[in-house]
Amino acid sequence: MGWLALPGFALLVPFFAAPVGLLIATSLQGAGSEGGWNFANYREILSSGYYLAAFGRTLGLGVAIMALSAIIGLPLAYFMVRHPKWQTPLLAALAGPLFVNVVARLYGWQLLLADSGPINALVGLVIPNAEPIRFTGSMLGVCIVMLHVMLPYMVFALFNSMQSVEAAVWDAAATLGADSLATFLRVAVPLAVPGLVTGAILVFTLAVSSFVVPAVMGGGKVNTFPTLVYLEAMALNFSMAAAIAICLMVILLPLGRLSSLTKQRTS
Numbered sequence: 001m002g003w004l005a006l007p008g009f010a011l012l013v014p015f016f017a018a019p020v021g022l023l024i025a026t027s028l029q030g031a032g033s034e035g036g037w038n039f040a041n042y043r044e045i046l047s048s049g050y051y052l053a054a055f056g057r058t059l060g061l062g063v064a065i066m067a068l069s070a071i072i073g074l075p076l077a078y079f080m081v082r083h084p085k086w087q088t089p090l091l092a093a094l095a096g097p098l099f100v101n102v103v104a105r106l107y108g109w110q111l112l113l114a115d116s117g118p119i120n121a122l123v124g125l126v127i128p129n130a131e132p133i134r135f136t137g138s139m140l141g142v143c144i145v146m147l148h149v150m151l152p153y154m155v156f157a158l159f160n161s162m163q164s165v166e167a168a169v170w171d172a173a174a175t176l177g178a179d180s181l182a183t184f185l186r187v188a189v190p191l192a193v194p195g196l197v198t199g200a201i202l203v204f205t206l207a208v209s210s211f212v213v214p215a216v217m218g219g220g221k222v223n224t225f226p227t228l229v230y231l232e233a234m235a236l237n238f239s240m241a242a243a244i245a246i247c248l249m250v251i252l253l254p255l256g257r258l259s260s261l262t263k264q265r266t267s
Contacts, residue, residue, distance in 0.1 A: 020249075027242035041243035051228070051244075058224040058248075061139070062208035065146050069154035069203045070196060072147075077158035077195075078188045082170065091159075094152040102149060106216045109145045110136060137219035146213050150206055154199035161195025162188060201255045209248065 028037045045051045080087050097105060113119055113135035120132040135141035169191070173183040189196075211226035218227070225248045232241035 023242045024246060027239055027246050029239055041240050042247070044240075045243060045247060054223050054225060054228055055247075057139075057222070058208050058226075059251075061142065061146065061214075061224060062204045064143055065150050065207040066154075066200050066204045068143075068147050069151050070200060072151060073154040073158050073199065074189060074192065074196070075184065077155050077162050077192070078184050080155075080159055081162045081165075081188075094155055097148070098152060102212055103216070105149070106145060106212065109141075109148070109217070113141055113144070136217060137221040139218075139222055141217045142214050142222050145217050146207055146210065149210075149213060150203045153202050153206065157195040157199030157202065158192050159195075161192045161198075165191050205252050205255060209252065 027041055028039065045055075076090070080090050111117055115132040115134070115136075119135070123130055123133060133140075135144065165188075169187065170183060173187045178186065208224070209226055210224075211230060214222050214224045214227050215230070218224075223231070225244055229241045229244050229248075232238075232244065
């Protein structure tokens with residue numbers, strides 16, 4: 001029966017294994033003054049403050065967006081499950097932006113968050129003579145837009161997990177004297193762990209591998225690993241660009257295994 005896997009291998013080798021192998025080979029070629037095949041690029045990434053700062057910024061961005069998405073997504077998904085009449089409008093509000101190109105959304109956010117945009121104008125009304133908040137070219141602006149882009153994925157994962165819980169569970173919690181907050185914290189959150197793990201891994205992976213949001217909203221001042229890959233490639237330093245991409249891939253690949261282990265434990 002092993003021959004049934006041949007079509008899968010036929011797709012895996014040319015479209016995944018071969019490109020990754022070429023990427024690894026490129027990252028080891030002609031780097032530094034040593035010439036030939038060497039690990040100079042990886043040594044530079046691990047020893048240079050510039051690359052280490054970008055690495056920390058990338059991971060910090062992913063963790064921040066993951067945490068904020070969970071904090072907002074958990075009560076929102078619980079509200080949708082407990083109030084079915086709101087499910088359709090809220091799902092439409094979350095899914096609607098996904099049908100709009102992310103670049104178009106980014107330029108819309110740039111208009112909103114500009115120094116003379118509506119957000120800063122509102123801040124000026126509340127706090128007269130206040131300096132405009134610098135959203136563009138800052139980590140704050142990147143986080144705001146990234147959260148808007150990633151939140152639906154977290155909410156959908158949590159909503160799907162909570163929706164599979166029988167309604168009798170919520171009624172039983174109320175019968176035993178739990179108020180809405182206690183039901184949420186002690187019943188809904190524990191039961192939503194599989195969806196939370198799935199959403200967290202998905203959001204973290206998409207956030208740390210995102211190029212467009214840091215590139216546009218960061219304005220060249222918020223460099224993450226994906227933007228460094230672009231910058232190194234544009235500078236024709238393909239071996240360093242490949243090495244950075246491999247480092248990013250090494251970080252992300254174990255998350256798939258973590259997701260499968262979590263599902264096995266909760267099943």
